[in-house]
Amino acid sequence: MSSLSPQNLNRGLLDFIDASPTPYHAVANMQSALIAAGYQSLDEKDSWGKLAAGCYFVTRNDSSIIAFNLPEQAIAEAGFQMVGAHTDSPCLKVKPQPETVKHSFWQLGVEVYGGALLNPWFDRDLSMAGRVSYVDADNQLRHSLINFVKPAAIIPSLAIHLDREVNQNRSINPQLHLPPIVLQTEEGDKPDFRALLEQQLRSEHGDEVVGKVLDYEICFYDTQPAALVGLNEDFISAARLDNLLSCYIGLQALLAGSKDKATLLVCTDHEEVGSVSTSGAQGTFLPSVLQRLAQDNESFQRMIQQSLLISADNAHGIHPNYADRHDAQHGPILNNGPVIKSNVNQRYATNSETSARFRQVCELAEVPLQDFVVRTDMACGSTIGPITASSIGVKTLDIGVPTFAMHSIRELAGSRDTWYLYSALKQFFN
Structure with a gap:
């Protein structure tokens, strides 16, 4: 990953999206990348015992995947740095x-x-x-x-x-x-x-x-392939940017991150329909894996309190033809960096403690940062962030890159925001 550049990061993203028309294909492609990087496959049906330090992954229903680095240090003391995304799209x-x-x-x-x-x-x-x-x-x-x-x-x-x-x-x-x-x-x-x-x-x-x-x-x-568009190729136009972009960038950041720290990527299915399934964020997949790694409830609870989860899911960029649909003070611009998403009604899991952590990460990575709050007179969407935070008690924040045409058959994101997000998540994992 030392040779990774903004150009080949985007090329890899476009190829990943084209090769991943369904959550099943996305997970299969992520598995292949992890195996190539030396990660070992685990099966939920097997006894894991106390795993040795190393790199592992496990899937459920072929449509959700968790990959993690297990360090020598006791995870109850260090906790996990986690990034979450989802594999499904409308x-x-x-x-x-x-x-x-x-x-x-x-x-x-x-x-x-x-x-x-x-x-x-x-x-x-x-x-x-x-x-x-x-x-x-x-x-x-x-x-x-x-x-x-x-x-x-x-x-x-x-x-x-x-x-x-x-x-x-x-x-x-x-x-x-x-x-x-x-x-x-x-x-x-x-x-x-x-x-x-x-x-x-x-x-x-x-x-x-x-x-x-x-x-x-x-x-x-x-069938139209993902593409860089604009006279200066400022934009990425593709299907399923929400949320294969976060899955792919999260995976690349995990692979580039430190193997001496407890880091984890979780990409679950069924977010677009509420996450209520065995392989969704409201299911037992992530809690089950973390409990097995901790080995006992006391260690699990201590580990969770030392952990932080970044829920990475695309944000609404301010559309020049519909600028009135945004709060003027919180209208993210494409290619101006990732967005911290906040909502006082807990539709997003961000709070001042977790957002401060991410602001510090972005400062260290020299990544620009933006804020999104929905207009006070409009309803707010949600993510896996609040679901995961409430189910396992982990400190969580919601972020994402600004996007146009979310949930269309073809969406639009900034071609520079992918590198900003990758840089921030790599810094977080390190």
């Missing part, structure tokens, strides 16, 4: 019985996952990816990731001639208007989505996959 997910044919067009029924901006999903070249569960030739249950990669579907808009008021008042009915078109059928055809998935499994994983597909979690995604 999208369209395929229903269990999705097949419909209307006027010869085969469409797939979808559910809207999370608080997605729906208008930008129209007229995009879409593909499909996710996890498939099936039986193999020996009737053994297996789970594999698939990714169609190529444009495989589209949601066409209705022509303006048939909806003259569309630019003044467009309303989207998710049940009626969002099913993507995947192909045109001949009379008598009976499309079978599971058969299509089996064909894709064979293509990606070999002909040993001869049993039937039992179930799946498949989502649609935009």
Whole structure:
């Protein structure tokens, strides 16, 4: 990591996003990077005992991951420096019985996952990816990731001639208007989505996959690659910047951080729908791992009181066309550094103690810093920060890089903010 530069950090981020259309793919790619860096894989089903000093990672549901450095020093005395992010993003997910044919067009029924901006999903070249569960030739249950990669579907808009008021008042009915078109059928055809998935499994994983597909979690995604945009490449335009940007930058900072300190990165699934799952921040994943590392409750409680968690999740940058949607004193600017997010109603976990710690970190790293507070007359979103702080009692603050078009099929962030965030998190881990 000594050769890491702002340019190859951003190139790595773009490649990571393109290769991670689902939380499953994001975790698989993070696993590969950790293994390449010498981290050892742990399994929750195994007995860990007292782990030797070293670098480890563990996953849950293939969609959440915790990676950590365990030092020689007793963690009850030192505590962990932790960074948290989430692997999921709003999208369209395929229903269990999705097949419909209307006027010869085969469409797939979808559910809207999370608080997605729906208008930008129209007229995009879409593909499909996710996890498939099936039986193999020996009737053994297996789970594999698939990714169609190529444009495989589209949601066409209705022509303006048939909806003259569309630019003044467009309303989207998710049940009626969002099913993507995947192909045109001949009379008598009976499309079978599971058969299509089996064909894709064979293509990606070999002909040993001869049993039937039992179930799946498949989502649609935009095939347009992530890119640096602007005359001076000031911006990063990509899908899933919220929150794969924080996952990737957090991972790079962990890999570049000191191996002599107790440091940890946790990236969990289902944040966009409330984190209530076995692999979400409201589940037991992080508390369970920390308790096993501490070995006993007394050591666990002492360790937590010595620890600090940075919840890294994108912030709302002040949009030049909608500047009135911000508090004028708290409107973060893209490429002006990470943002401390505060809310008196505890929608963010930041308090004066934790924000002061991060301000000190950024001063040491020579990183500019900004503040965000939502307008007093508007509702505030939330993150894994308050959830984690309340569930394990760890001191926490919420930060993120400023972003435009959050929850759109394509979001925008500053190309210099990635390096600022990386520098700050690396300083925190050191």
